[in-house]
Amino acid sequence: MTAKTMTGKLSPAFTDLREVLRGRTSGPVAVRGMVHALRDMGGVAFLTLRGPDAVLQCVLPHGLDLQGVTEECAVALTGLPRPEERAPGGVELSADSLTVLSRPAAPMPVAISKKKLDLNLDTELGLRPVVLRSLRERSVFRLQEALCRAFRDTLHGLGFTEIHTPKIVHAGAEGGSNIFRLDYFGRKAFLAQSPQFYKQMMVGAYERVFEVGPVFRAEKHSTPRHLNEYTGLDFEMGFIDSFYDVMEVETKFLQAAMELVRTEYTQDVERLDVDVPDVTSIPALRFDEAKRLAAEKYGRPIRDPYDLEPEEEVNIGRYAKEELGSDFVFVTHYPSKKRPFYAMDDPDDPRFTLSFDLLFRGMEVTTGGQRIHDYQQQVDKMLARDMHPEEFESYLMIHKHGMPPHGGLGIGLERLTARLCGLENIRETCLFPRDLSRLEP
C-alpha cells in the first residue's frame, strides 16, 4: 500500500530572503527564487534573486558553472551571506552552488528590473501577466491587500459577519442602463451592480454584515476613474441612530488601514513613495455647503445645485486639504434625485437624502447612507419613481416582515488604492482591468 499521510507540516528547507537580509542567519543558507536581474562581469556574475517580499543580491564567483542561467529562471542557491553596503538591503550572498529549477523559453519583453518601467499604459496592461514581476507594480497590489485586510479585520472586530451574495441576479439594484445581461438557461439575467439588496436582507439575520467581492457596471464611458468590473468593499449595519454611525465605522476602518499600511507594508510604501494620510478625524460637509464653499474659494460658479461634477469634487477635496487639513472629506445630504430608490430622504427636506460620499484627495471613493426600512415608505418611493414594486417582491419581503433602521456603504477598492498610491488611472490599481476595449488578459 502506498498510503501517505499529510500532517500540515511544510519542510523549511529554504531560508526566507527577508531573514537573510535582516542578518538573522548564521552560517551557510539555501535560498530560492526567480532570477530578477543578471550581470555577467566576465568571471564574476551578479544575480539578483527575487522572492515574494524581497530581492537578494548574489555573487557567483569565477569557476562556478552558470549552466546558461538567464533572467526569469527559477533557481536555488547555497552560499554565505555577508554585509555589503553596495547591495540592496546591505547584504549579499556569496554563492557556492547554483541549481536551475526551470528556464524561460524567451527573454522578457520589458526590462522589469528597472526601478520604473515607463511603459505606456496600454502596453503595460497588455503585458500585465509578466510586468507585475516588477517590484514597483507588485507593491501597488500589496497595499491593496492591506486595505482589504484592514476592512475585514475592523469589521470583524465590530461584530460584522462576512457574507457571499450572488453575482448572477434577476434584477439590478442600482437602476439605470449600466448593467450587463446574460442568458441564464434561456432566461434573462444580469450581473450584480452591487450586493445592495442582499446585504440589506442579511441585516435582518446578522444585524451587521460585510462582503468583499466583484461588482459589474456596464458604463459606456472610458475615463481614468471607471472600470467595468471592480472590487467592492461593502457593509451594512442595523440599529443605526443615523447615517453618521456608518461614517464612524468607515473612519475606524480607514484608521486601521493606514496604521496597517504604515506598520506592515513599509517596504511598499517606500518603493511607491506613498504619502500615507492622517485619518485621526475626517470632516463632514453638507452637499450644498461643500459646493458653495468650493465655488467661492476657487471662483468656479455652481452650474447645477443638484449635481456634483468631477471638477467640483476635486475642488472640494482641495478645500478640505487647505482649509480643514484633511485628505478625506465626507459630503453629506446628497440630492434625492441623484440617489437610488432605497435611500432614505431627509424628513427635514425631502429634496435631499440621509446619505454621503467620501472624497479622498478629490475623488469619490465611497457612497453610503441610511436606507428606508418601512415597507409602505419604500413602496411609495418606488411608485413615485414609476417603478413596479411587484418586480421586487423578494427584496421587499424584508421590509414587509420587519427591518431595523439601517444603513451601509460601498467602497471602490481600486479607487481607494489609486488615491492612496497617487496613481491617476485606476486601471493601474486593478490586476486585470475590464473596460470598453479591454477583455484580456
Added chain:
Amino acid sequence: MTAKTMTGKLSPAFTDLREVLRGRTSGPVAVRGMVHALRDMGGVAFLTLRGPDAVLQCVLPHGLDLQGVTEECAVALTGLPRPEERAPGGVELSADSLTVLSRPAAPMPVAISKKKLDLNLDTELGLRPVVLRSLRERSVFRLQEALCRAFRDTLHGLGFTEIHTPKIVHAGAEGGSNIFRLDYFGRKAFLAQSPQFYKQMMVGAYERVFEVGPVFRAEKHSTPRHLNEYTGLDFEMGFIDSFYDVMEVETKFLQAAMELVRTEYTQDVERLDVDVPDVTSIPALRFDEAKRLAAEKYGRPIRDPYDLEPEEEVNIGRYAKEELGSDFVFVTHYPSKKRPFYAMDDPDDPRFTLSFDLLFRGMEVTTGGQRIHDYQQQVDKMLARDMHPEEFESYLMIHKHGMPPHGGLGIGLERLTARLCGLENIRETCLFPRDLSRLEP
C-alpha cells in the same frame, strides 16, 4: 457652518446581549434587537430579543405599555438582568421600558422562532430573505464565515498574497461547455469558471497567492452537489517540490479551520450538532488503489478504471473512515484525460497526473495539483488536445517568460460547509443559490 467631524468612535449606548447573558453587567442595562418571539400571558409578556449572536428572554411586567409590539419589531429595552434557569442562557431581563424602533407591515410567513423549521427546501429557499432570521439557519453561514477566516489567516501566515482577478473573461480556463456567455459591448465574453489562469500568472509576481471569490459553472444538471454559482477558495504556490506540498498547505488550513470552529463558534456548533472532524493527519491514496480498495471492501465492481463515480467517492470516504479513521482522504494521481490541459502528467506514467482531490465524508470538496511550468511542454499538451495555443497567448506569456514549478487548488466553500454541517444539499449552504430553476431571490 455645519461641519461635523468623524473620529471613528461608536457610542456604546447599548449593551451586547452576550455580555448580559454572561452576567458581566451590573445594575440596569439598555439592550436592543429584533423581537424574535412574543408570548402575551395576559398581564405579563415574554419577549425573546434577537441580537446578532444571541437571544435574550425579557419579561415585560403587567402595567408596562406594550404599544402593540409584535414579532419582528425592532425594539430597545431597559431593565435589570437576573438569573433565571428556565430562560435560554440562564439569564432573563426584567424590563422597565420598551421603545419600538420599527414595525413590520405583515407577520412572518413562517414561525422562525421554532428550533427546526421543517420547510421543504423549495419553500425555504424562496423565503430565504426572512428565513435566515432563524437561529439554526443563521448558524450555517456563521460556520461558513469561520472557514473563510481560517483560509485567509492560514495562508496569510504562510506568506500568501491576496488577489482579485476578473470574473468577466475572454476564454474559459476549465474547458467544456459549462460556461456562461455574455455580451460585452458587442464582443463575446464569458464568466470565469475559475481564477486558474490569473492565479498562475500571479505566482510569477508573488510566488504564493490566494483568492476567495465567485465561480460560475453553467452545468445543466440538477443535483444536491452542484451550484451554478459558488464561492471558490483558491490558492496557488510556487517552488513546490511536488503536489504533496499543496496538500500539506490544505491540511494546515483544515486544522486551523476546525480549531477556529471549535473555539470561536461553539454556539453554532452546538445549535447544528456539528461533528467537528479530527484533522491531525489526512491519509492519501492513489486513485487506482483507492478504487480497488473500496471496490473490494464494499463489493462494487469497477466499471471504468479512469473515472470516479459519486458512489465510488462515497465508498472511498467510507473506507477512509472505517479503515484509516479519517473523515478526510486525499485521492491522488487522477487520470490525465479527466484533468484540464494545465495539469502536469506523471513522468512515471503519463496516463495519470500529479494531481489530487480531497474527499470529505465521501464528497469531493477540493481539486488541486501541480501545473505545467515549461512553455514547450504546455504547448505540446494543448496541441495533443486539439487546442489552439494562439488563443491563449496572454496565459502562455508566463510559461514563455519563465515560471517556477508550481501548483495549487480550488475548494468549493459550499460543499465544505455542507459536509461539515452534515447537510445533504449544498443549496442549504449557499445564501441565495443559483441553479437551473432558481435565479431569485
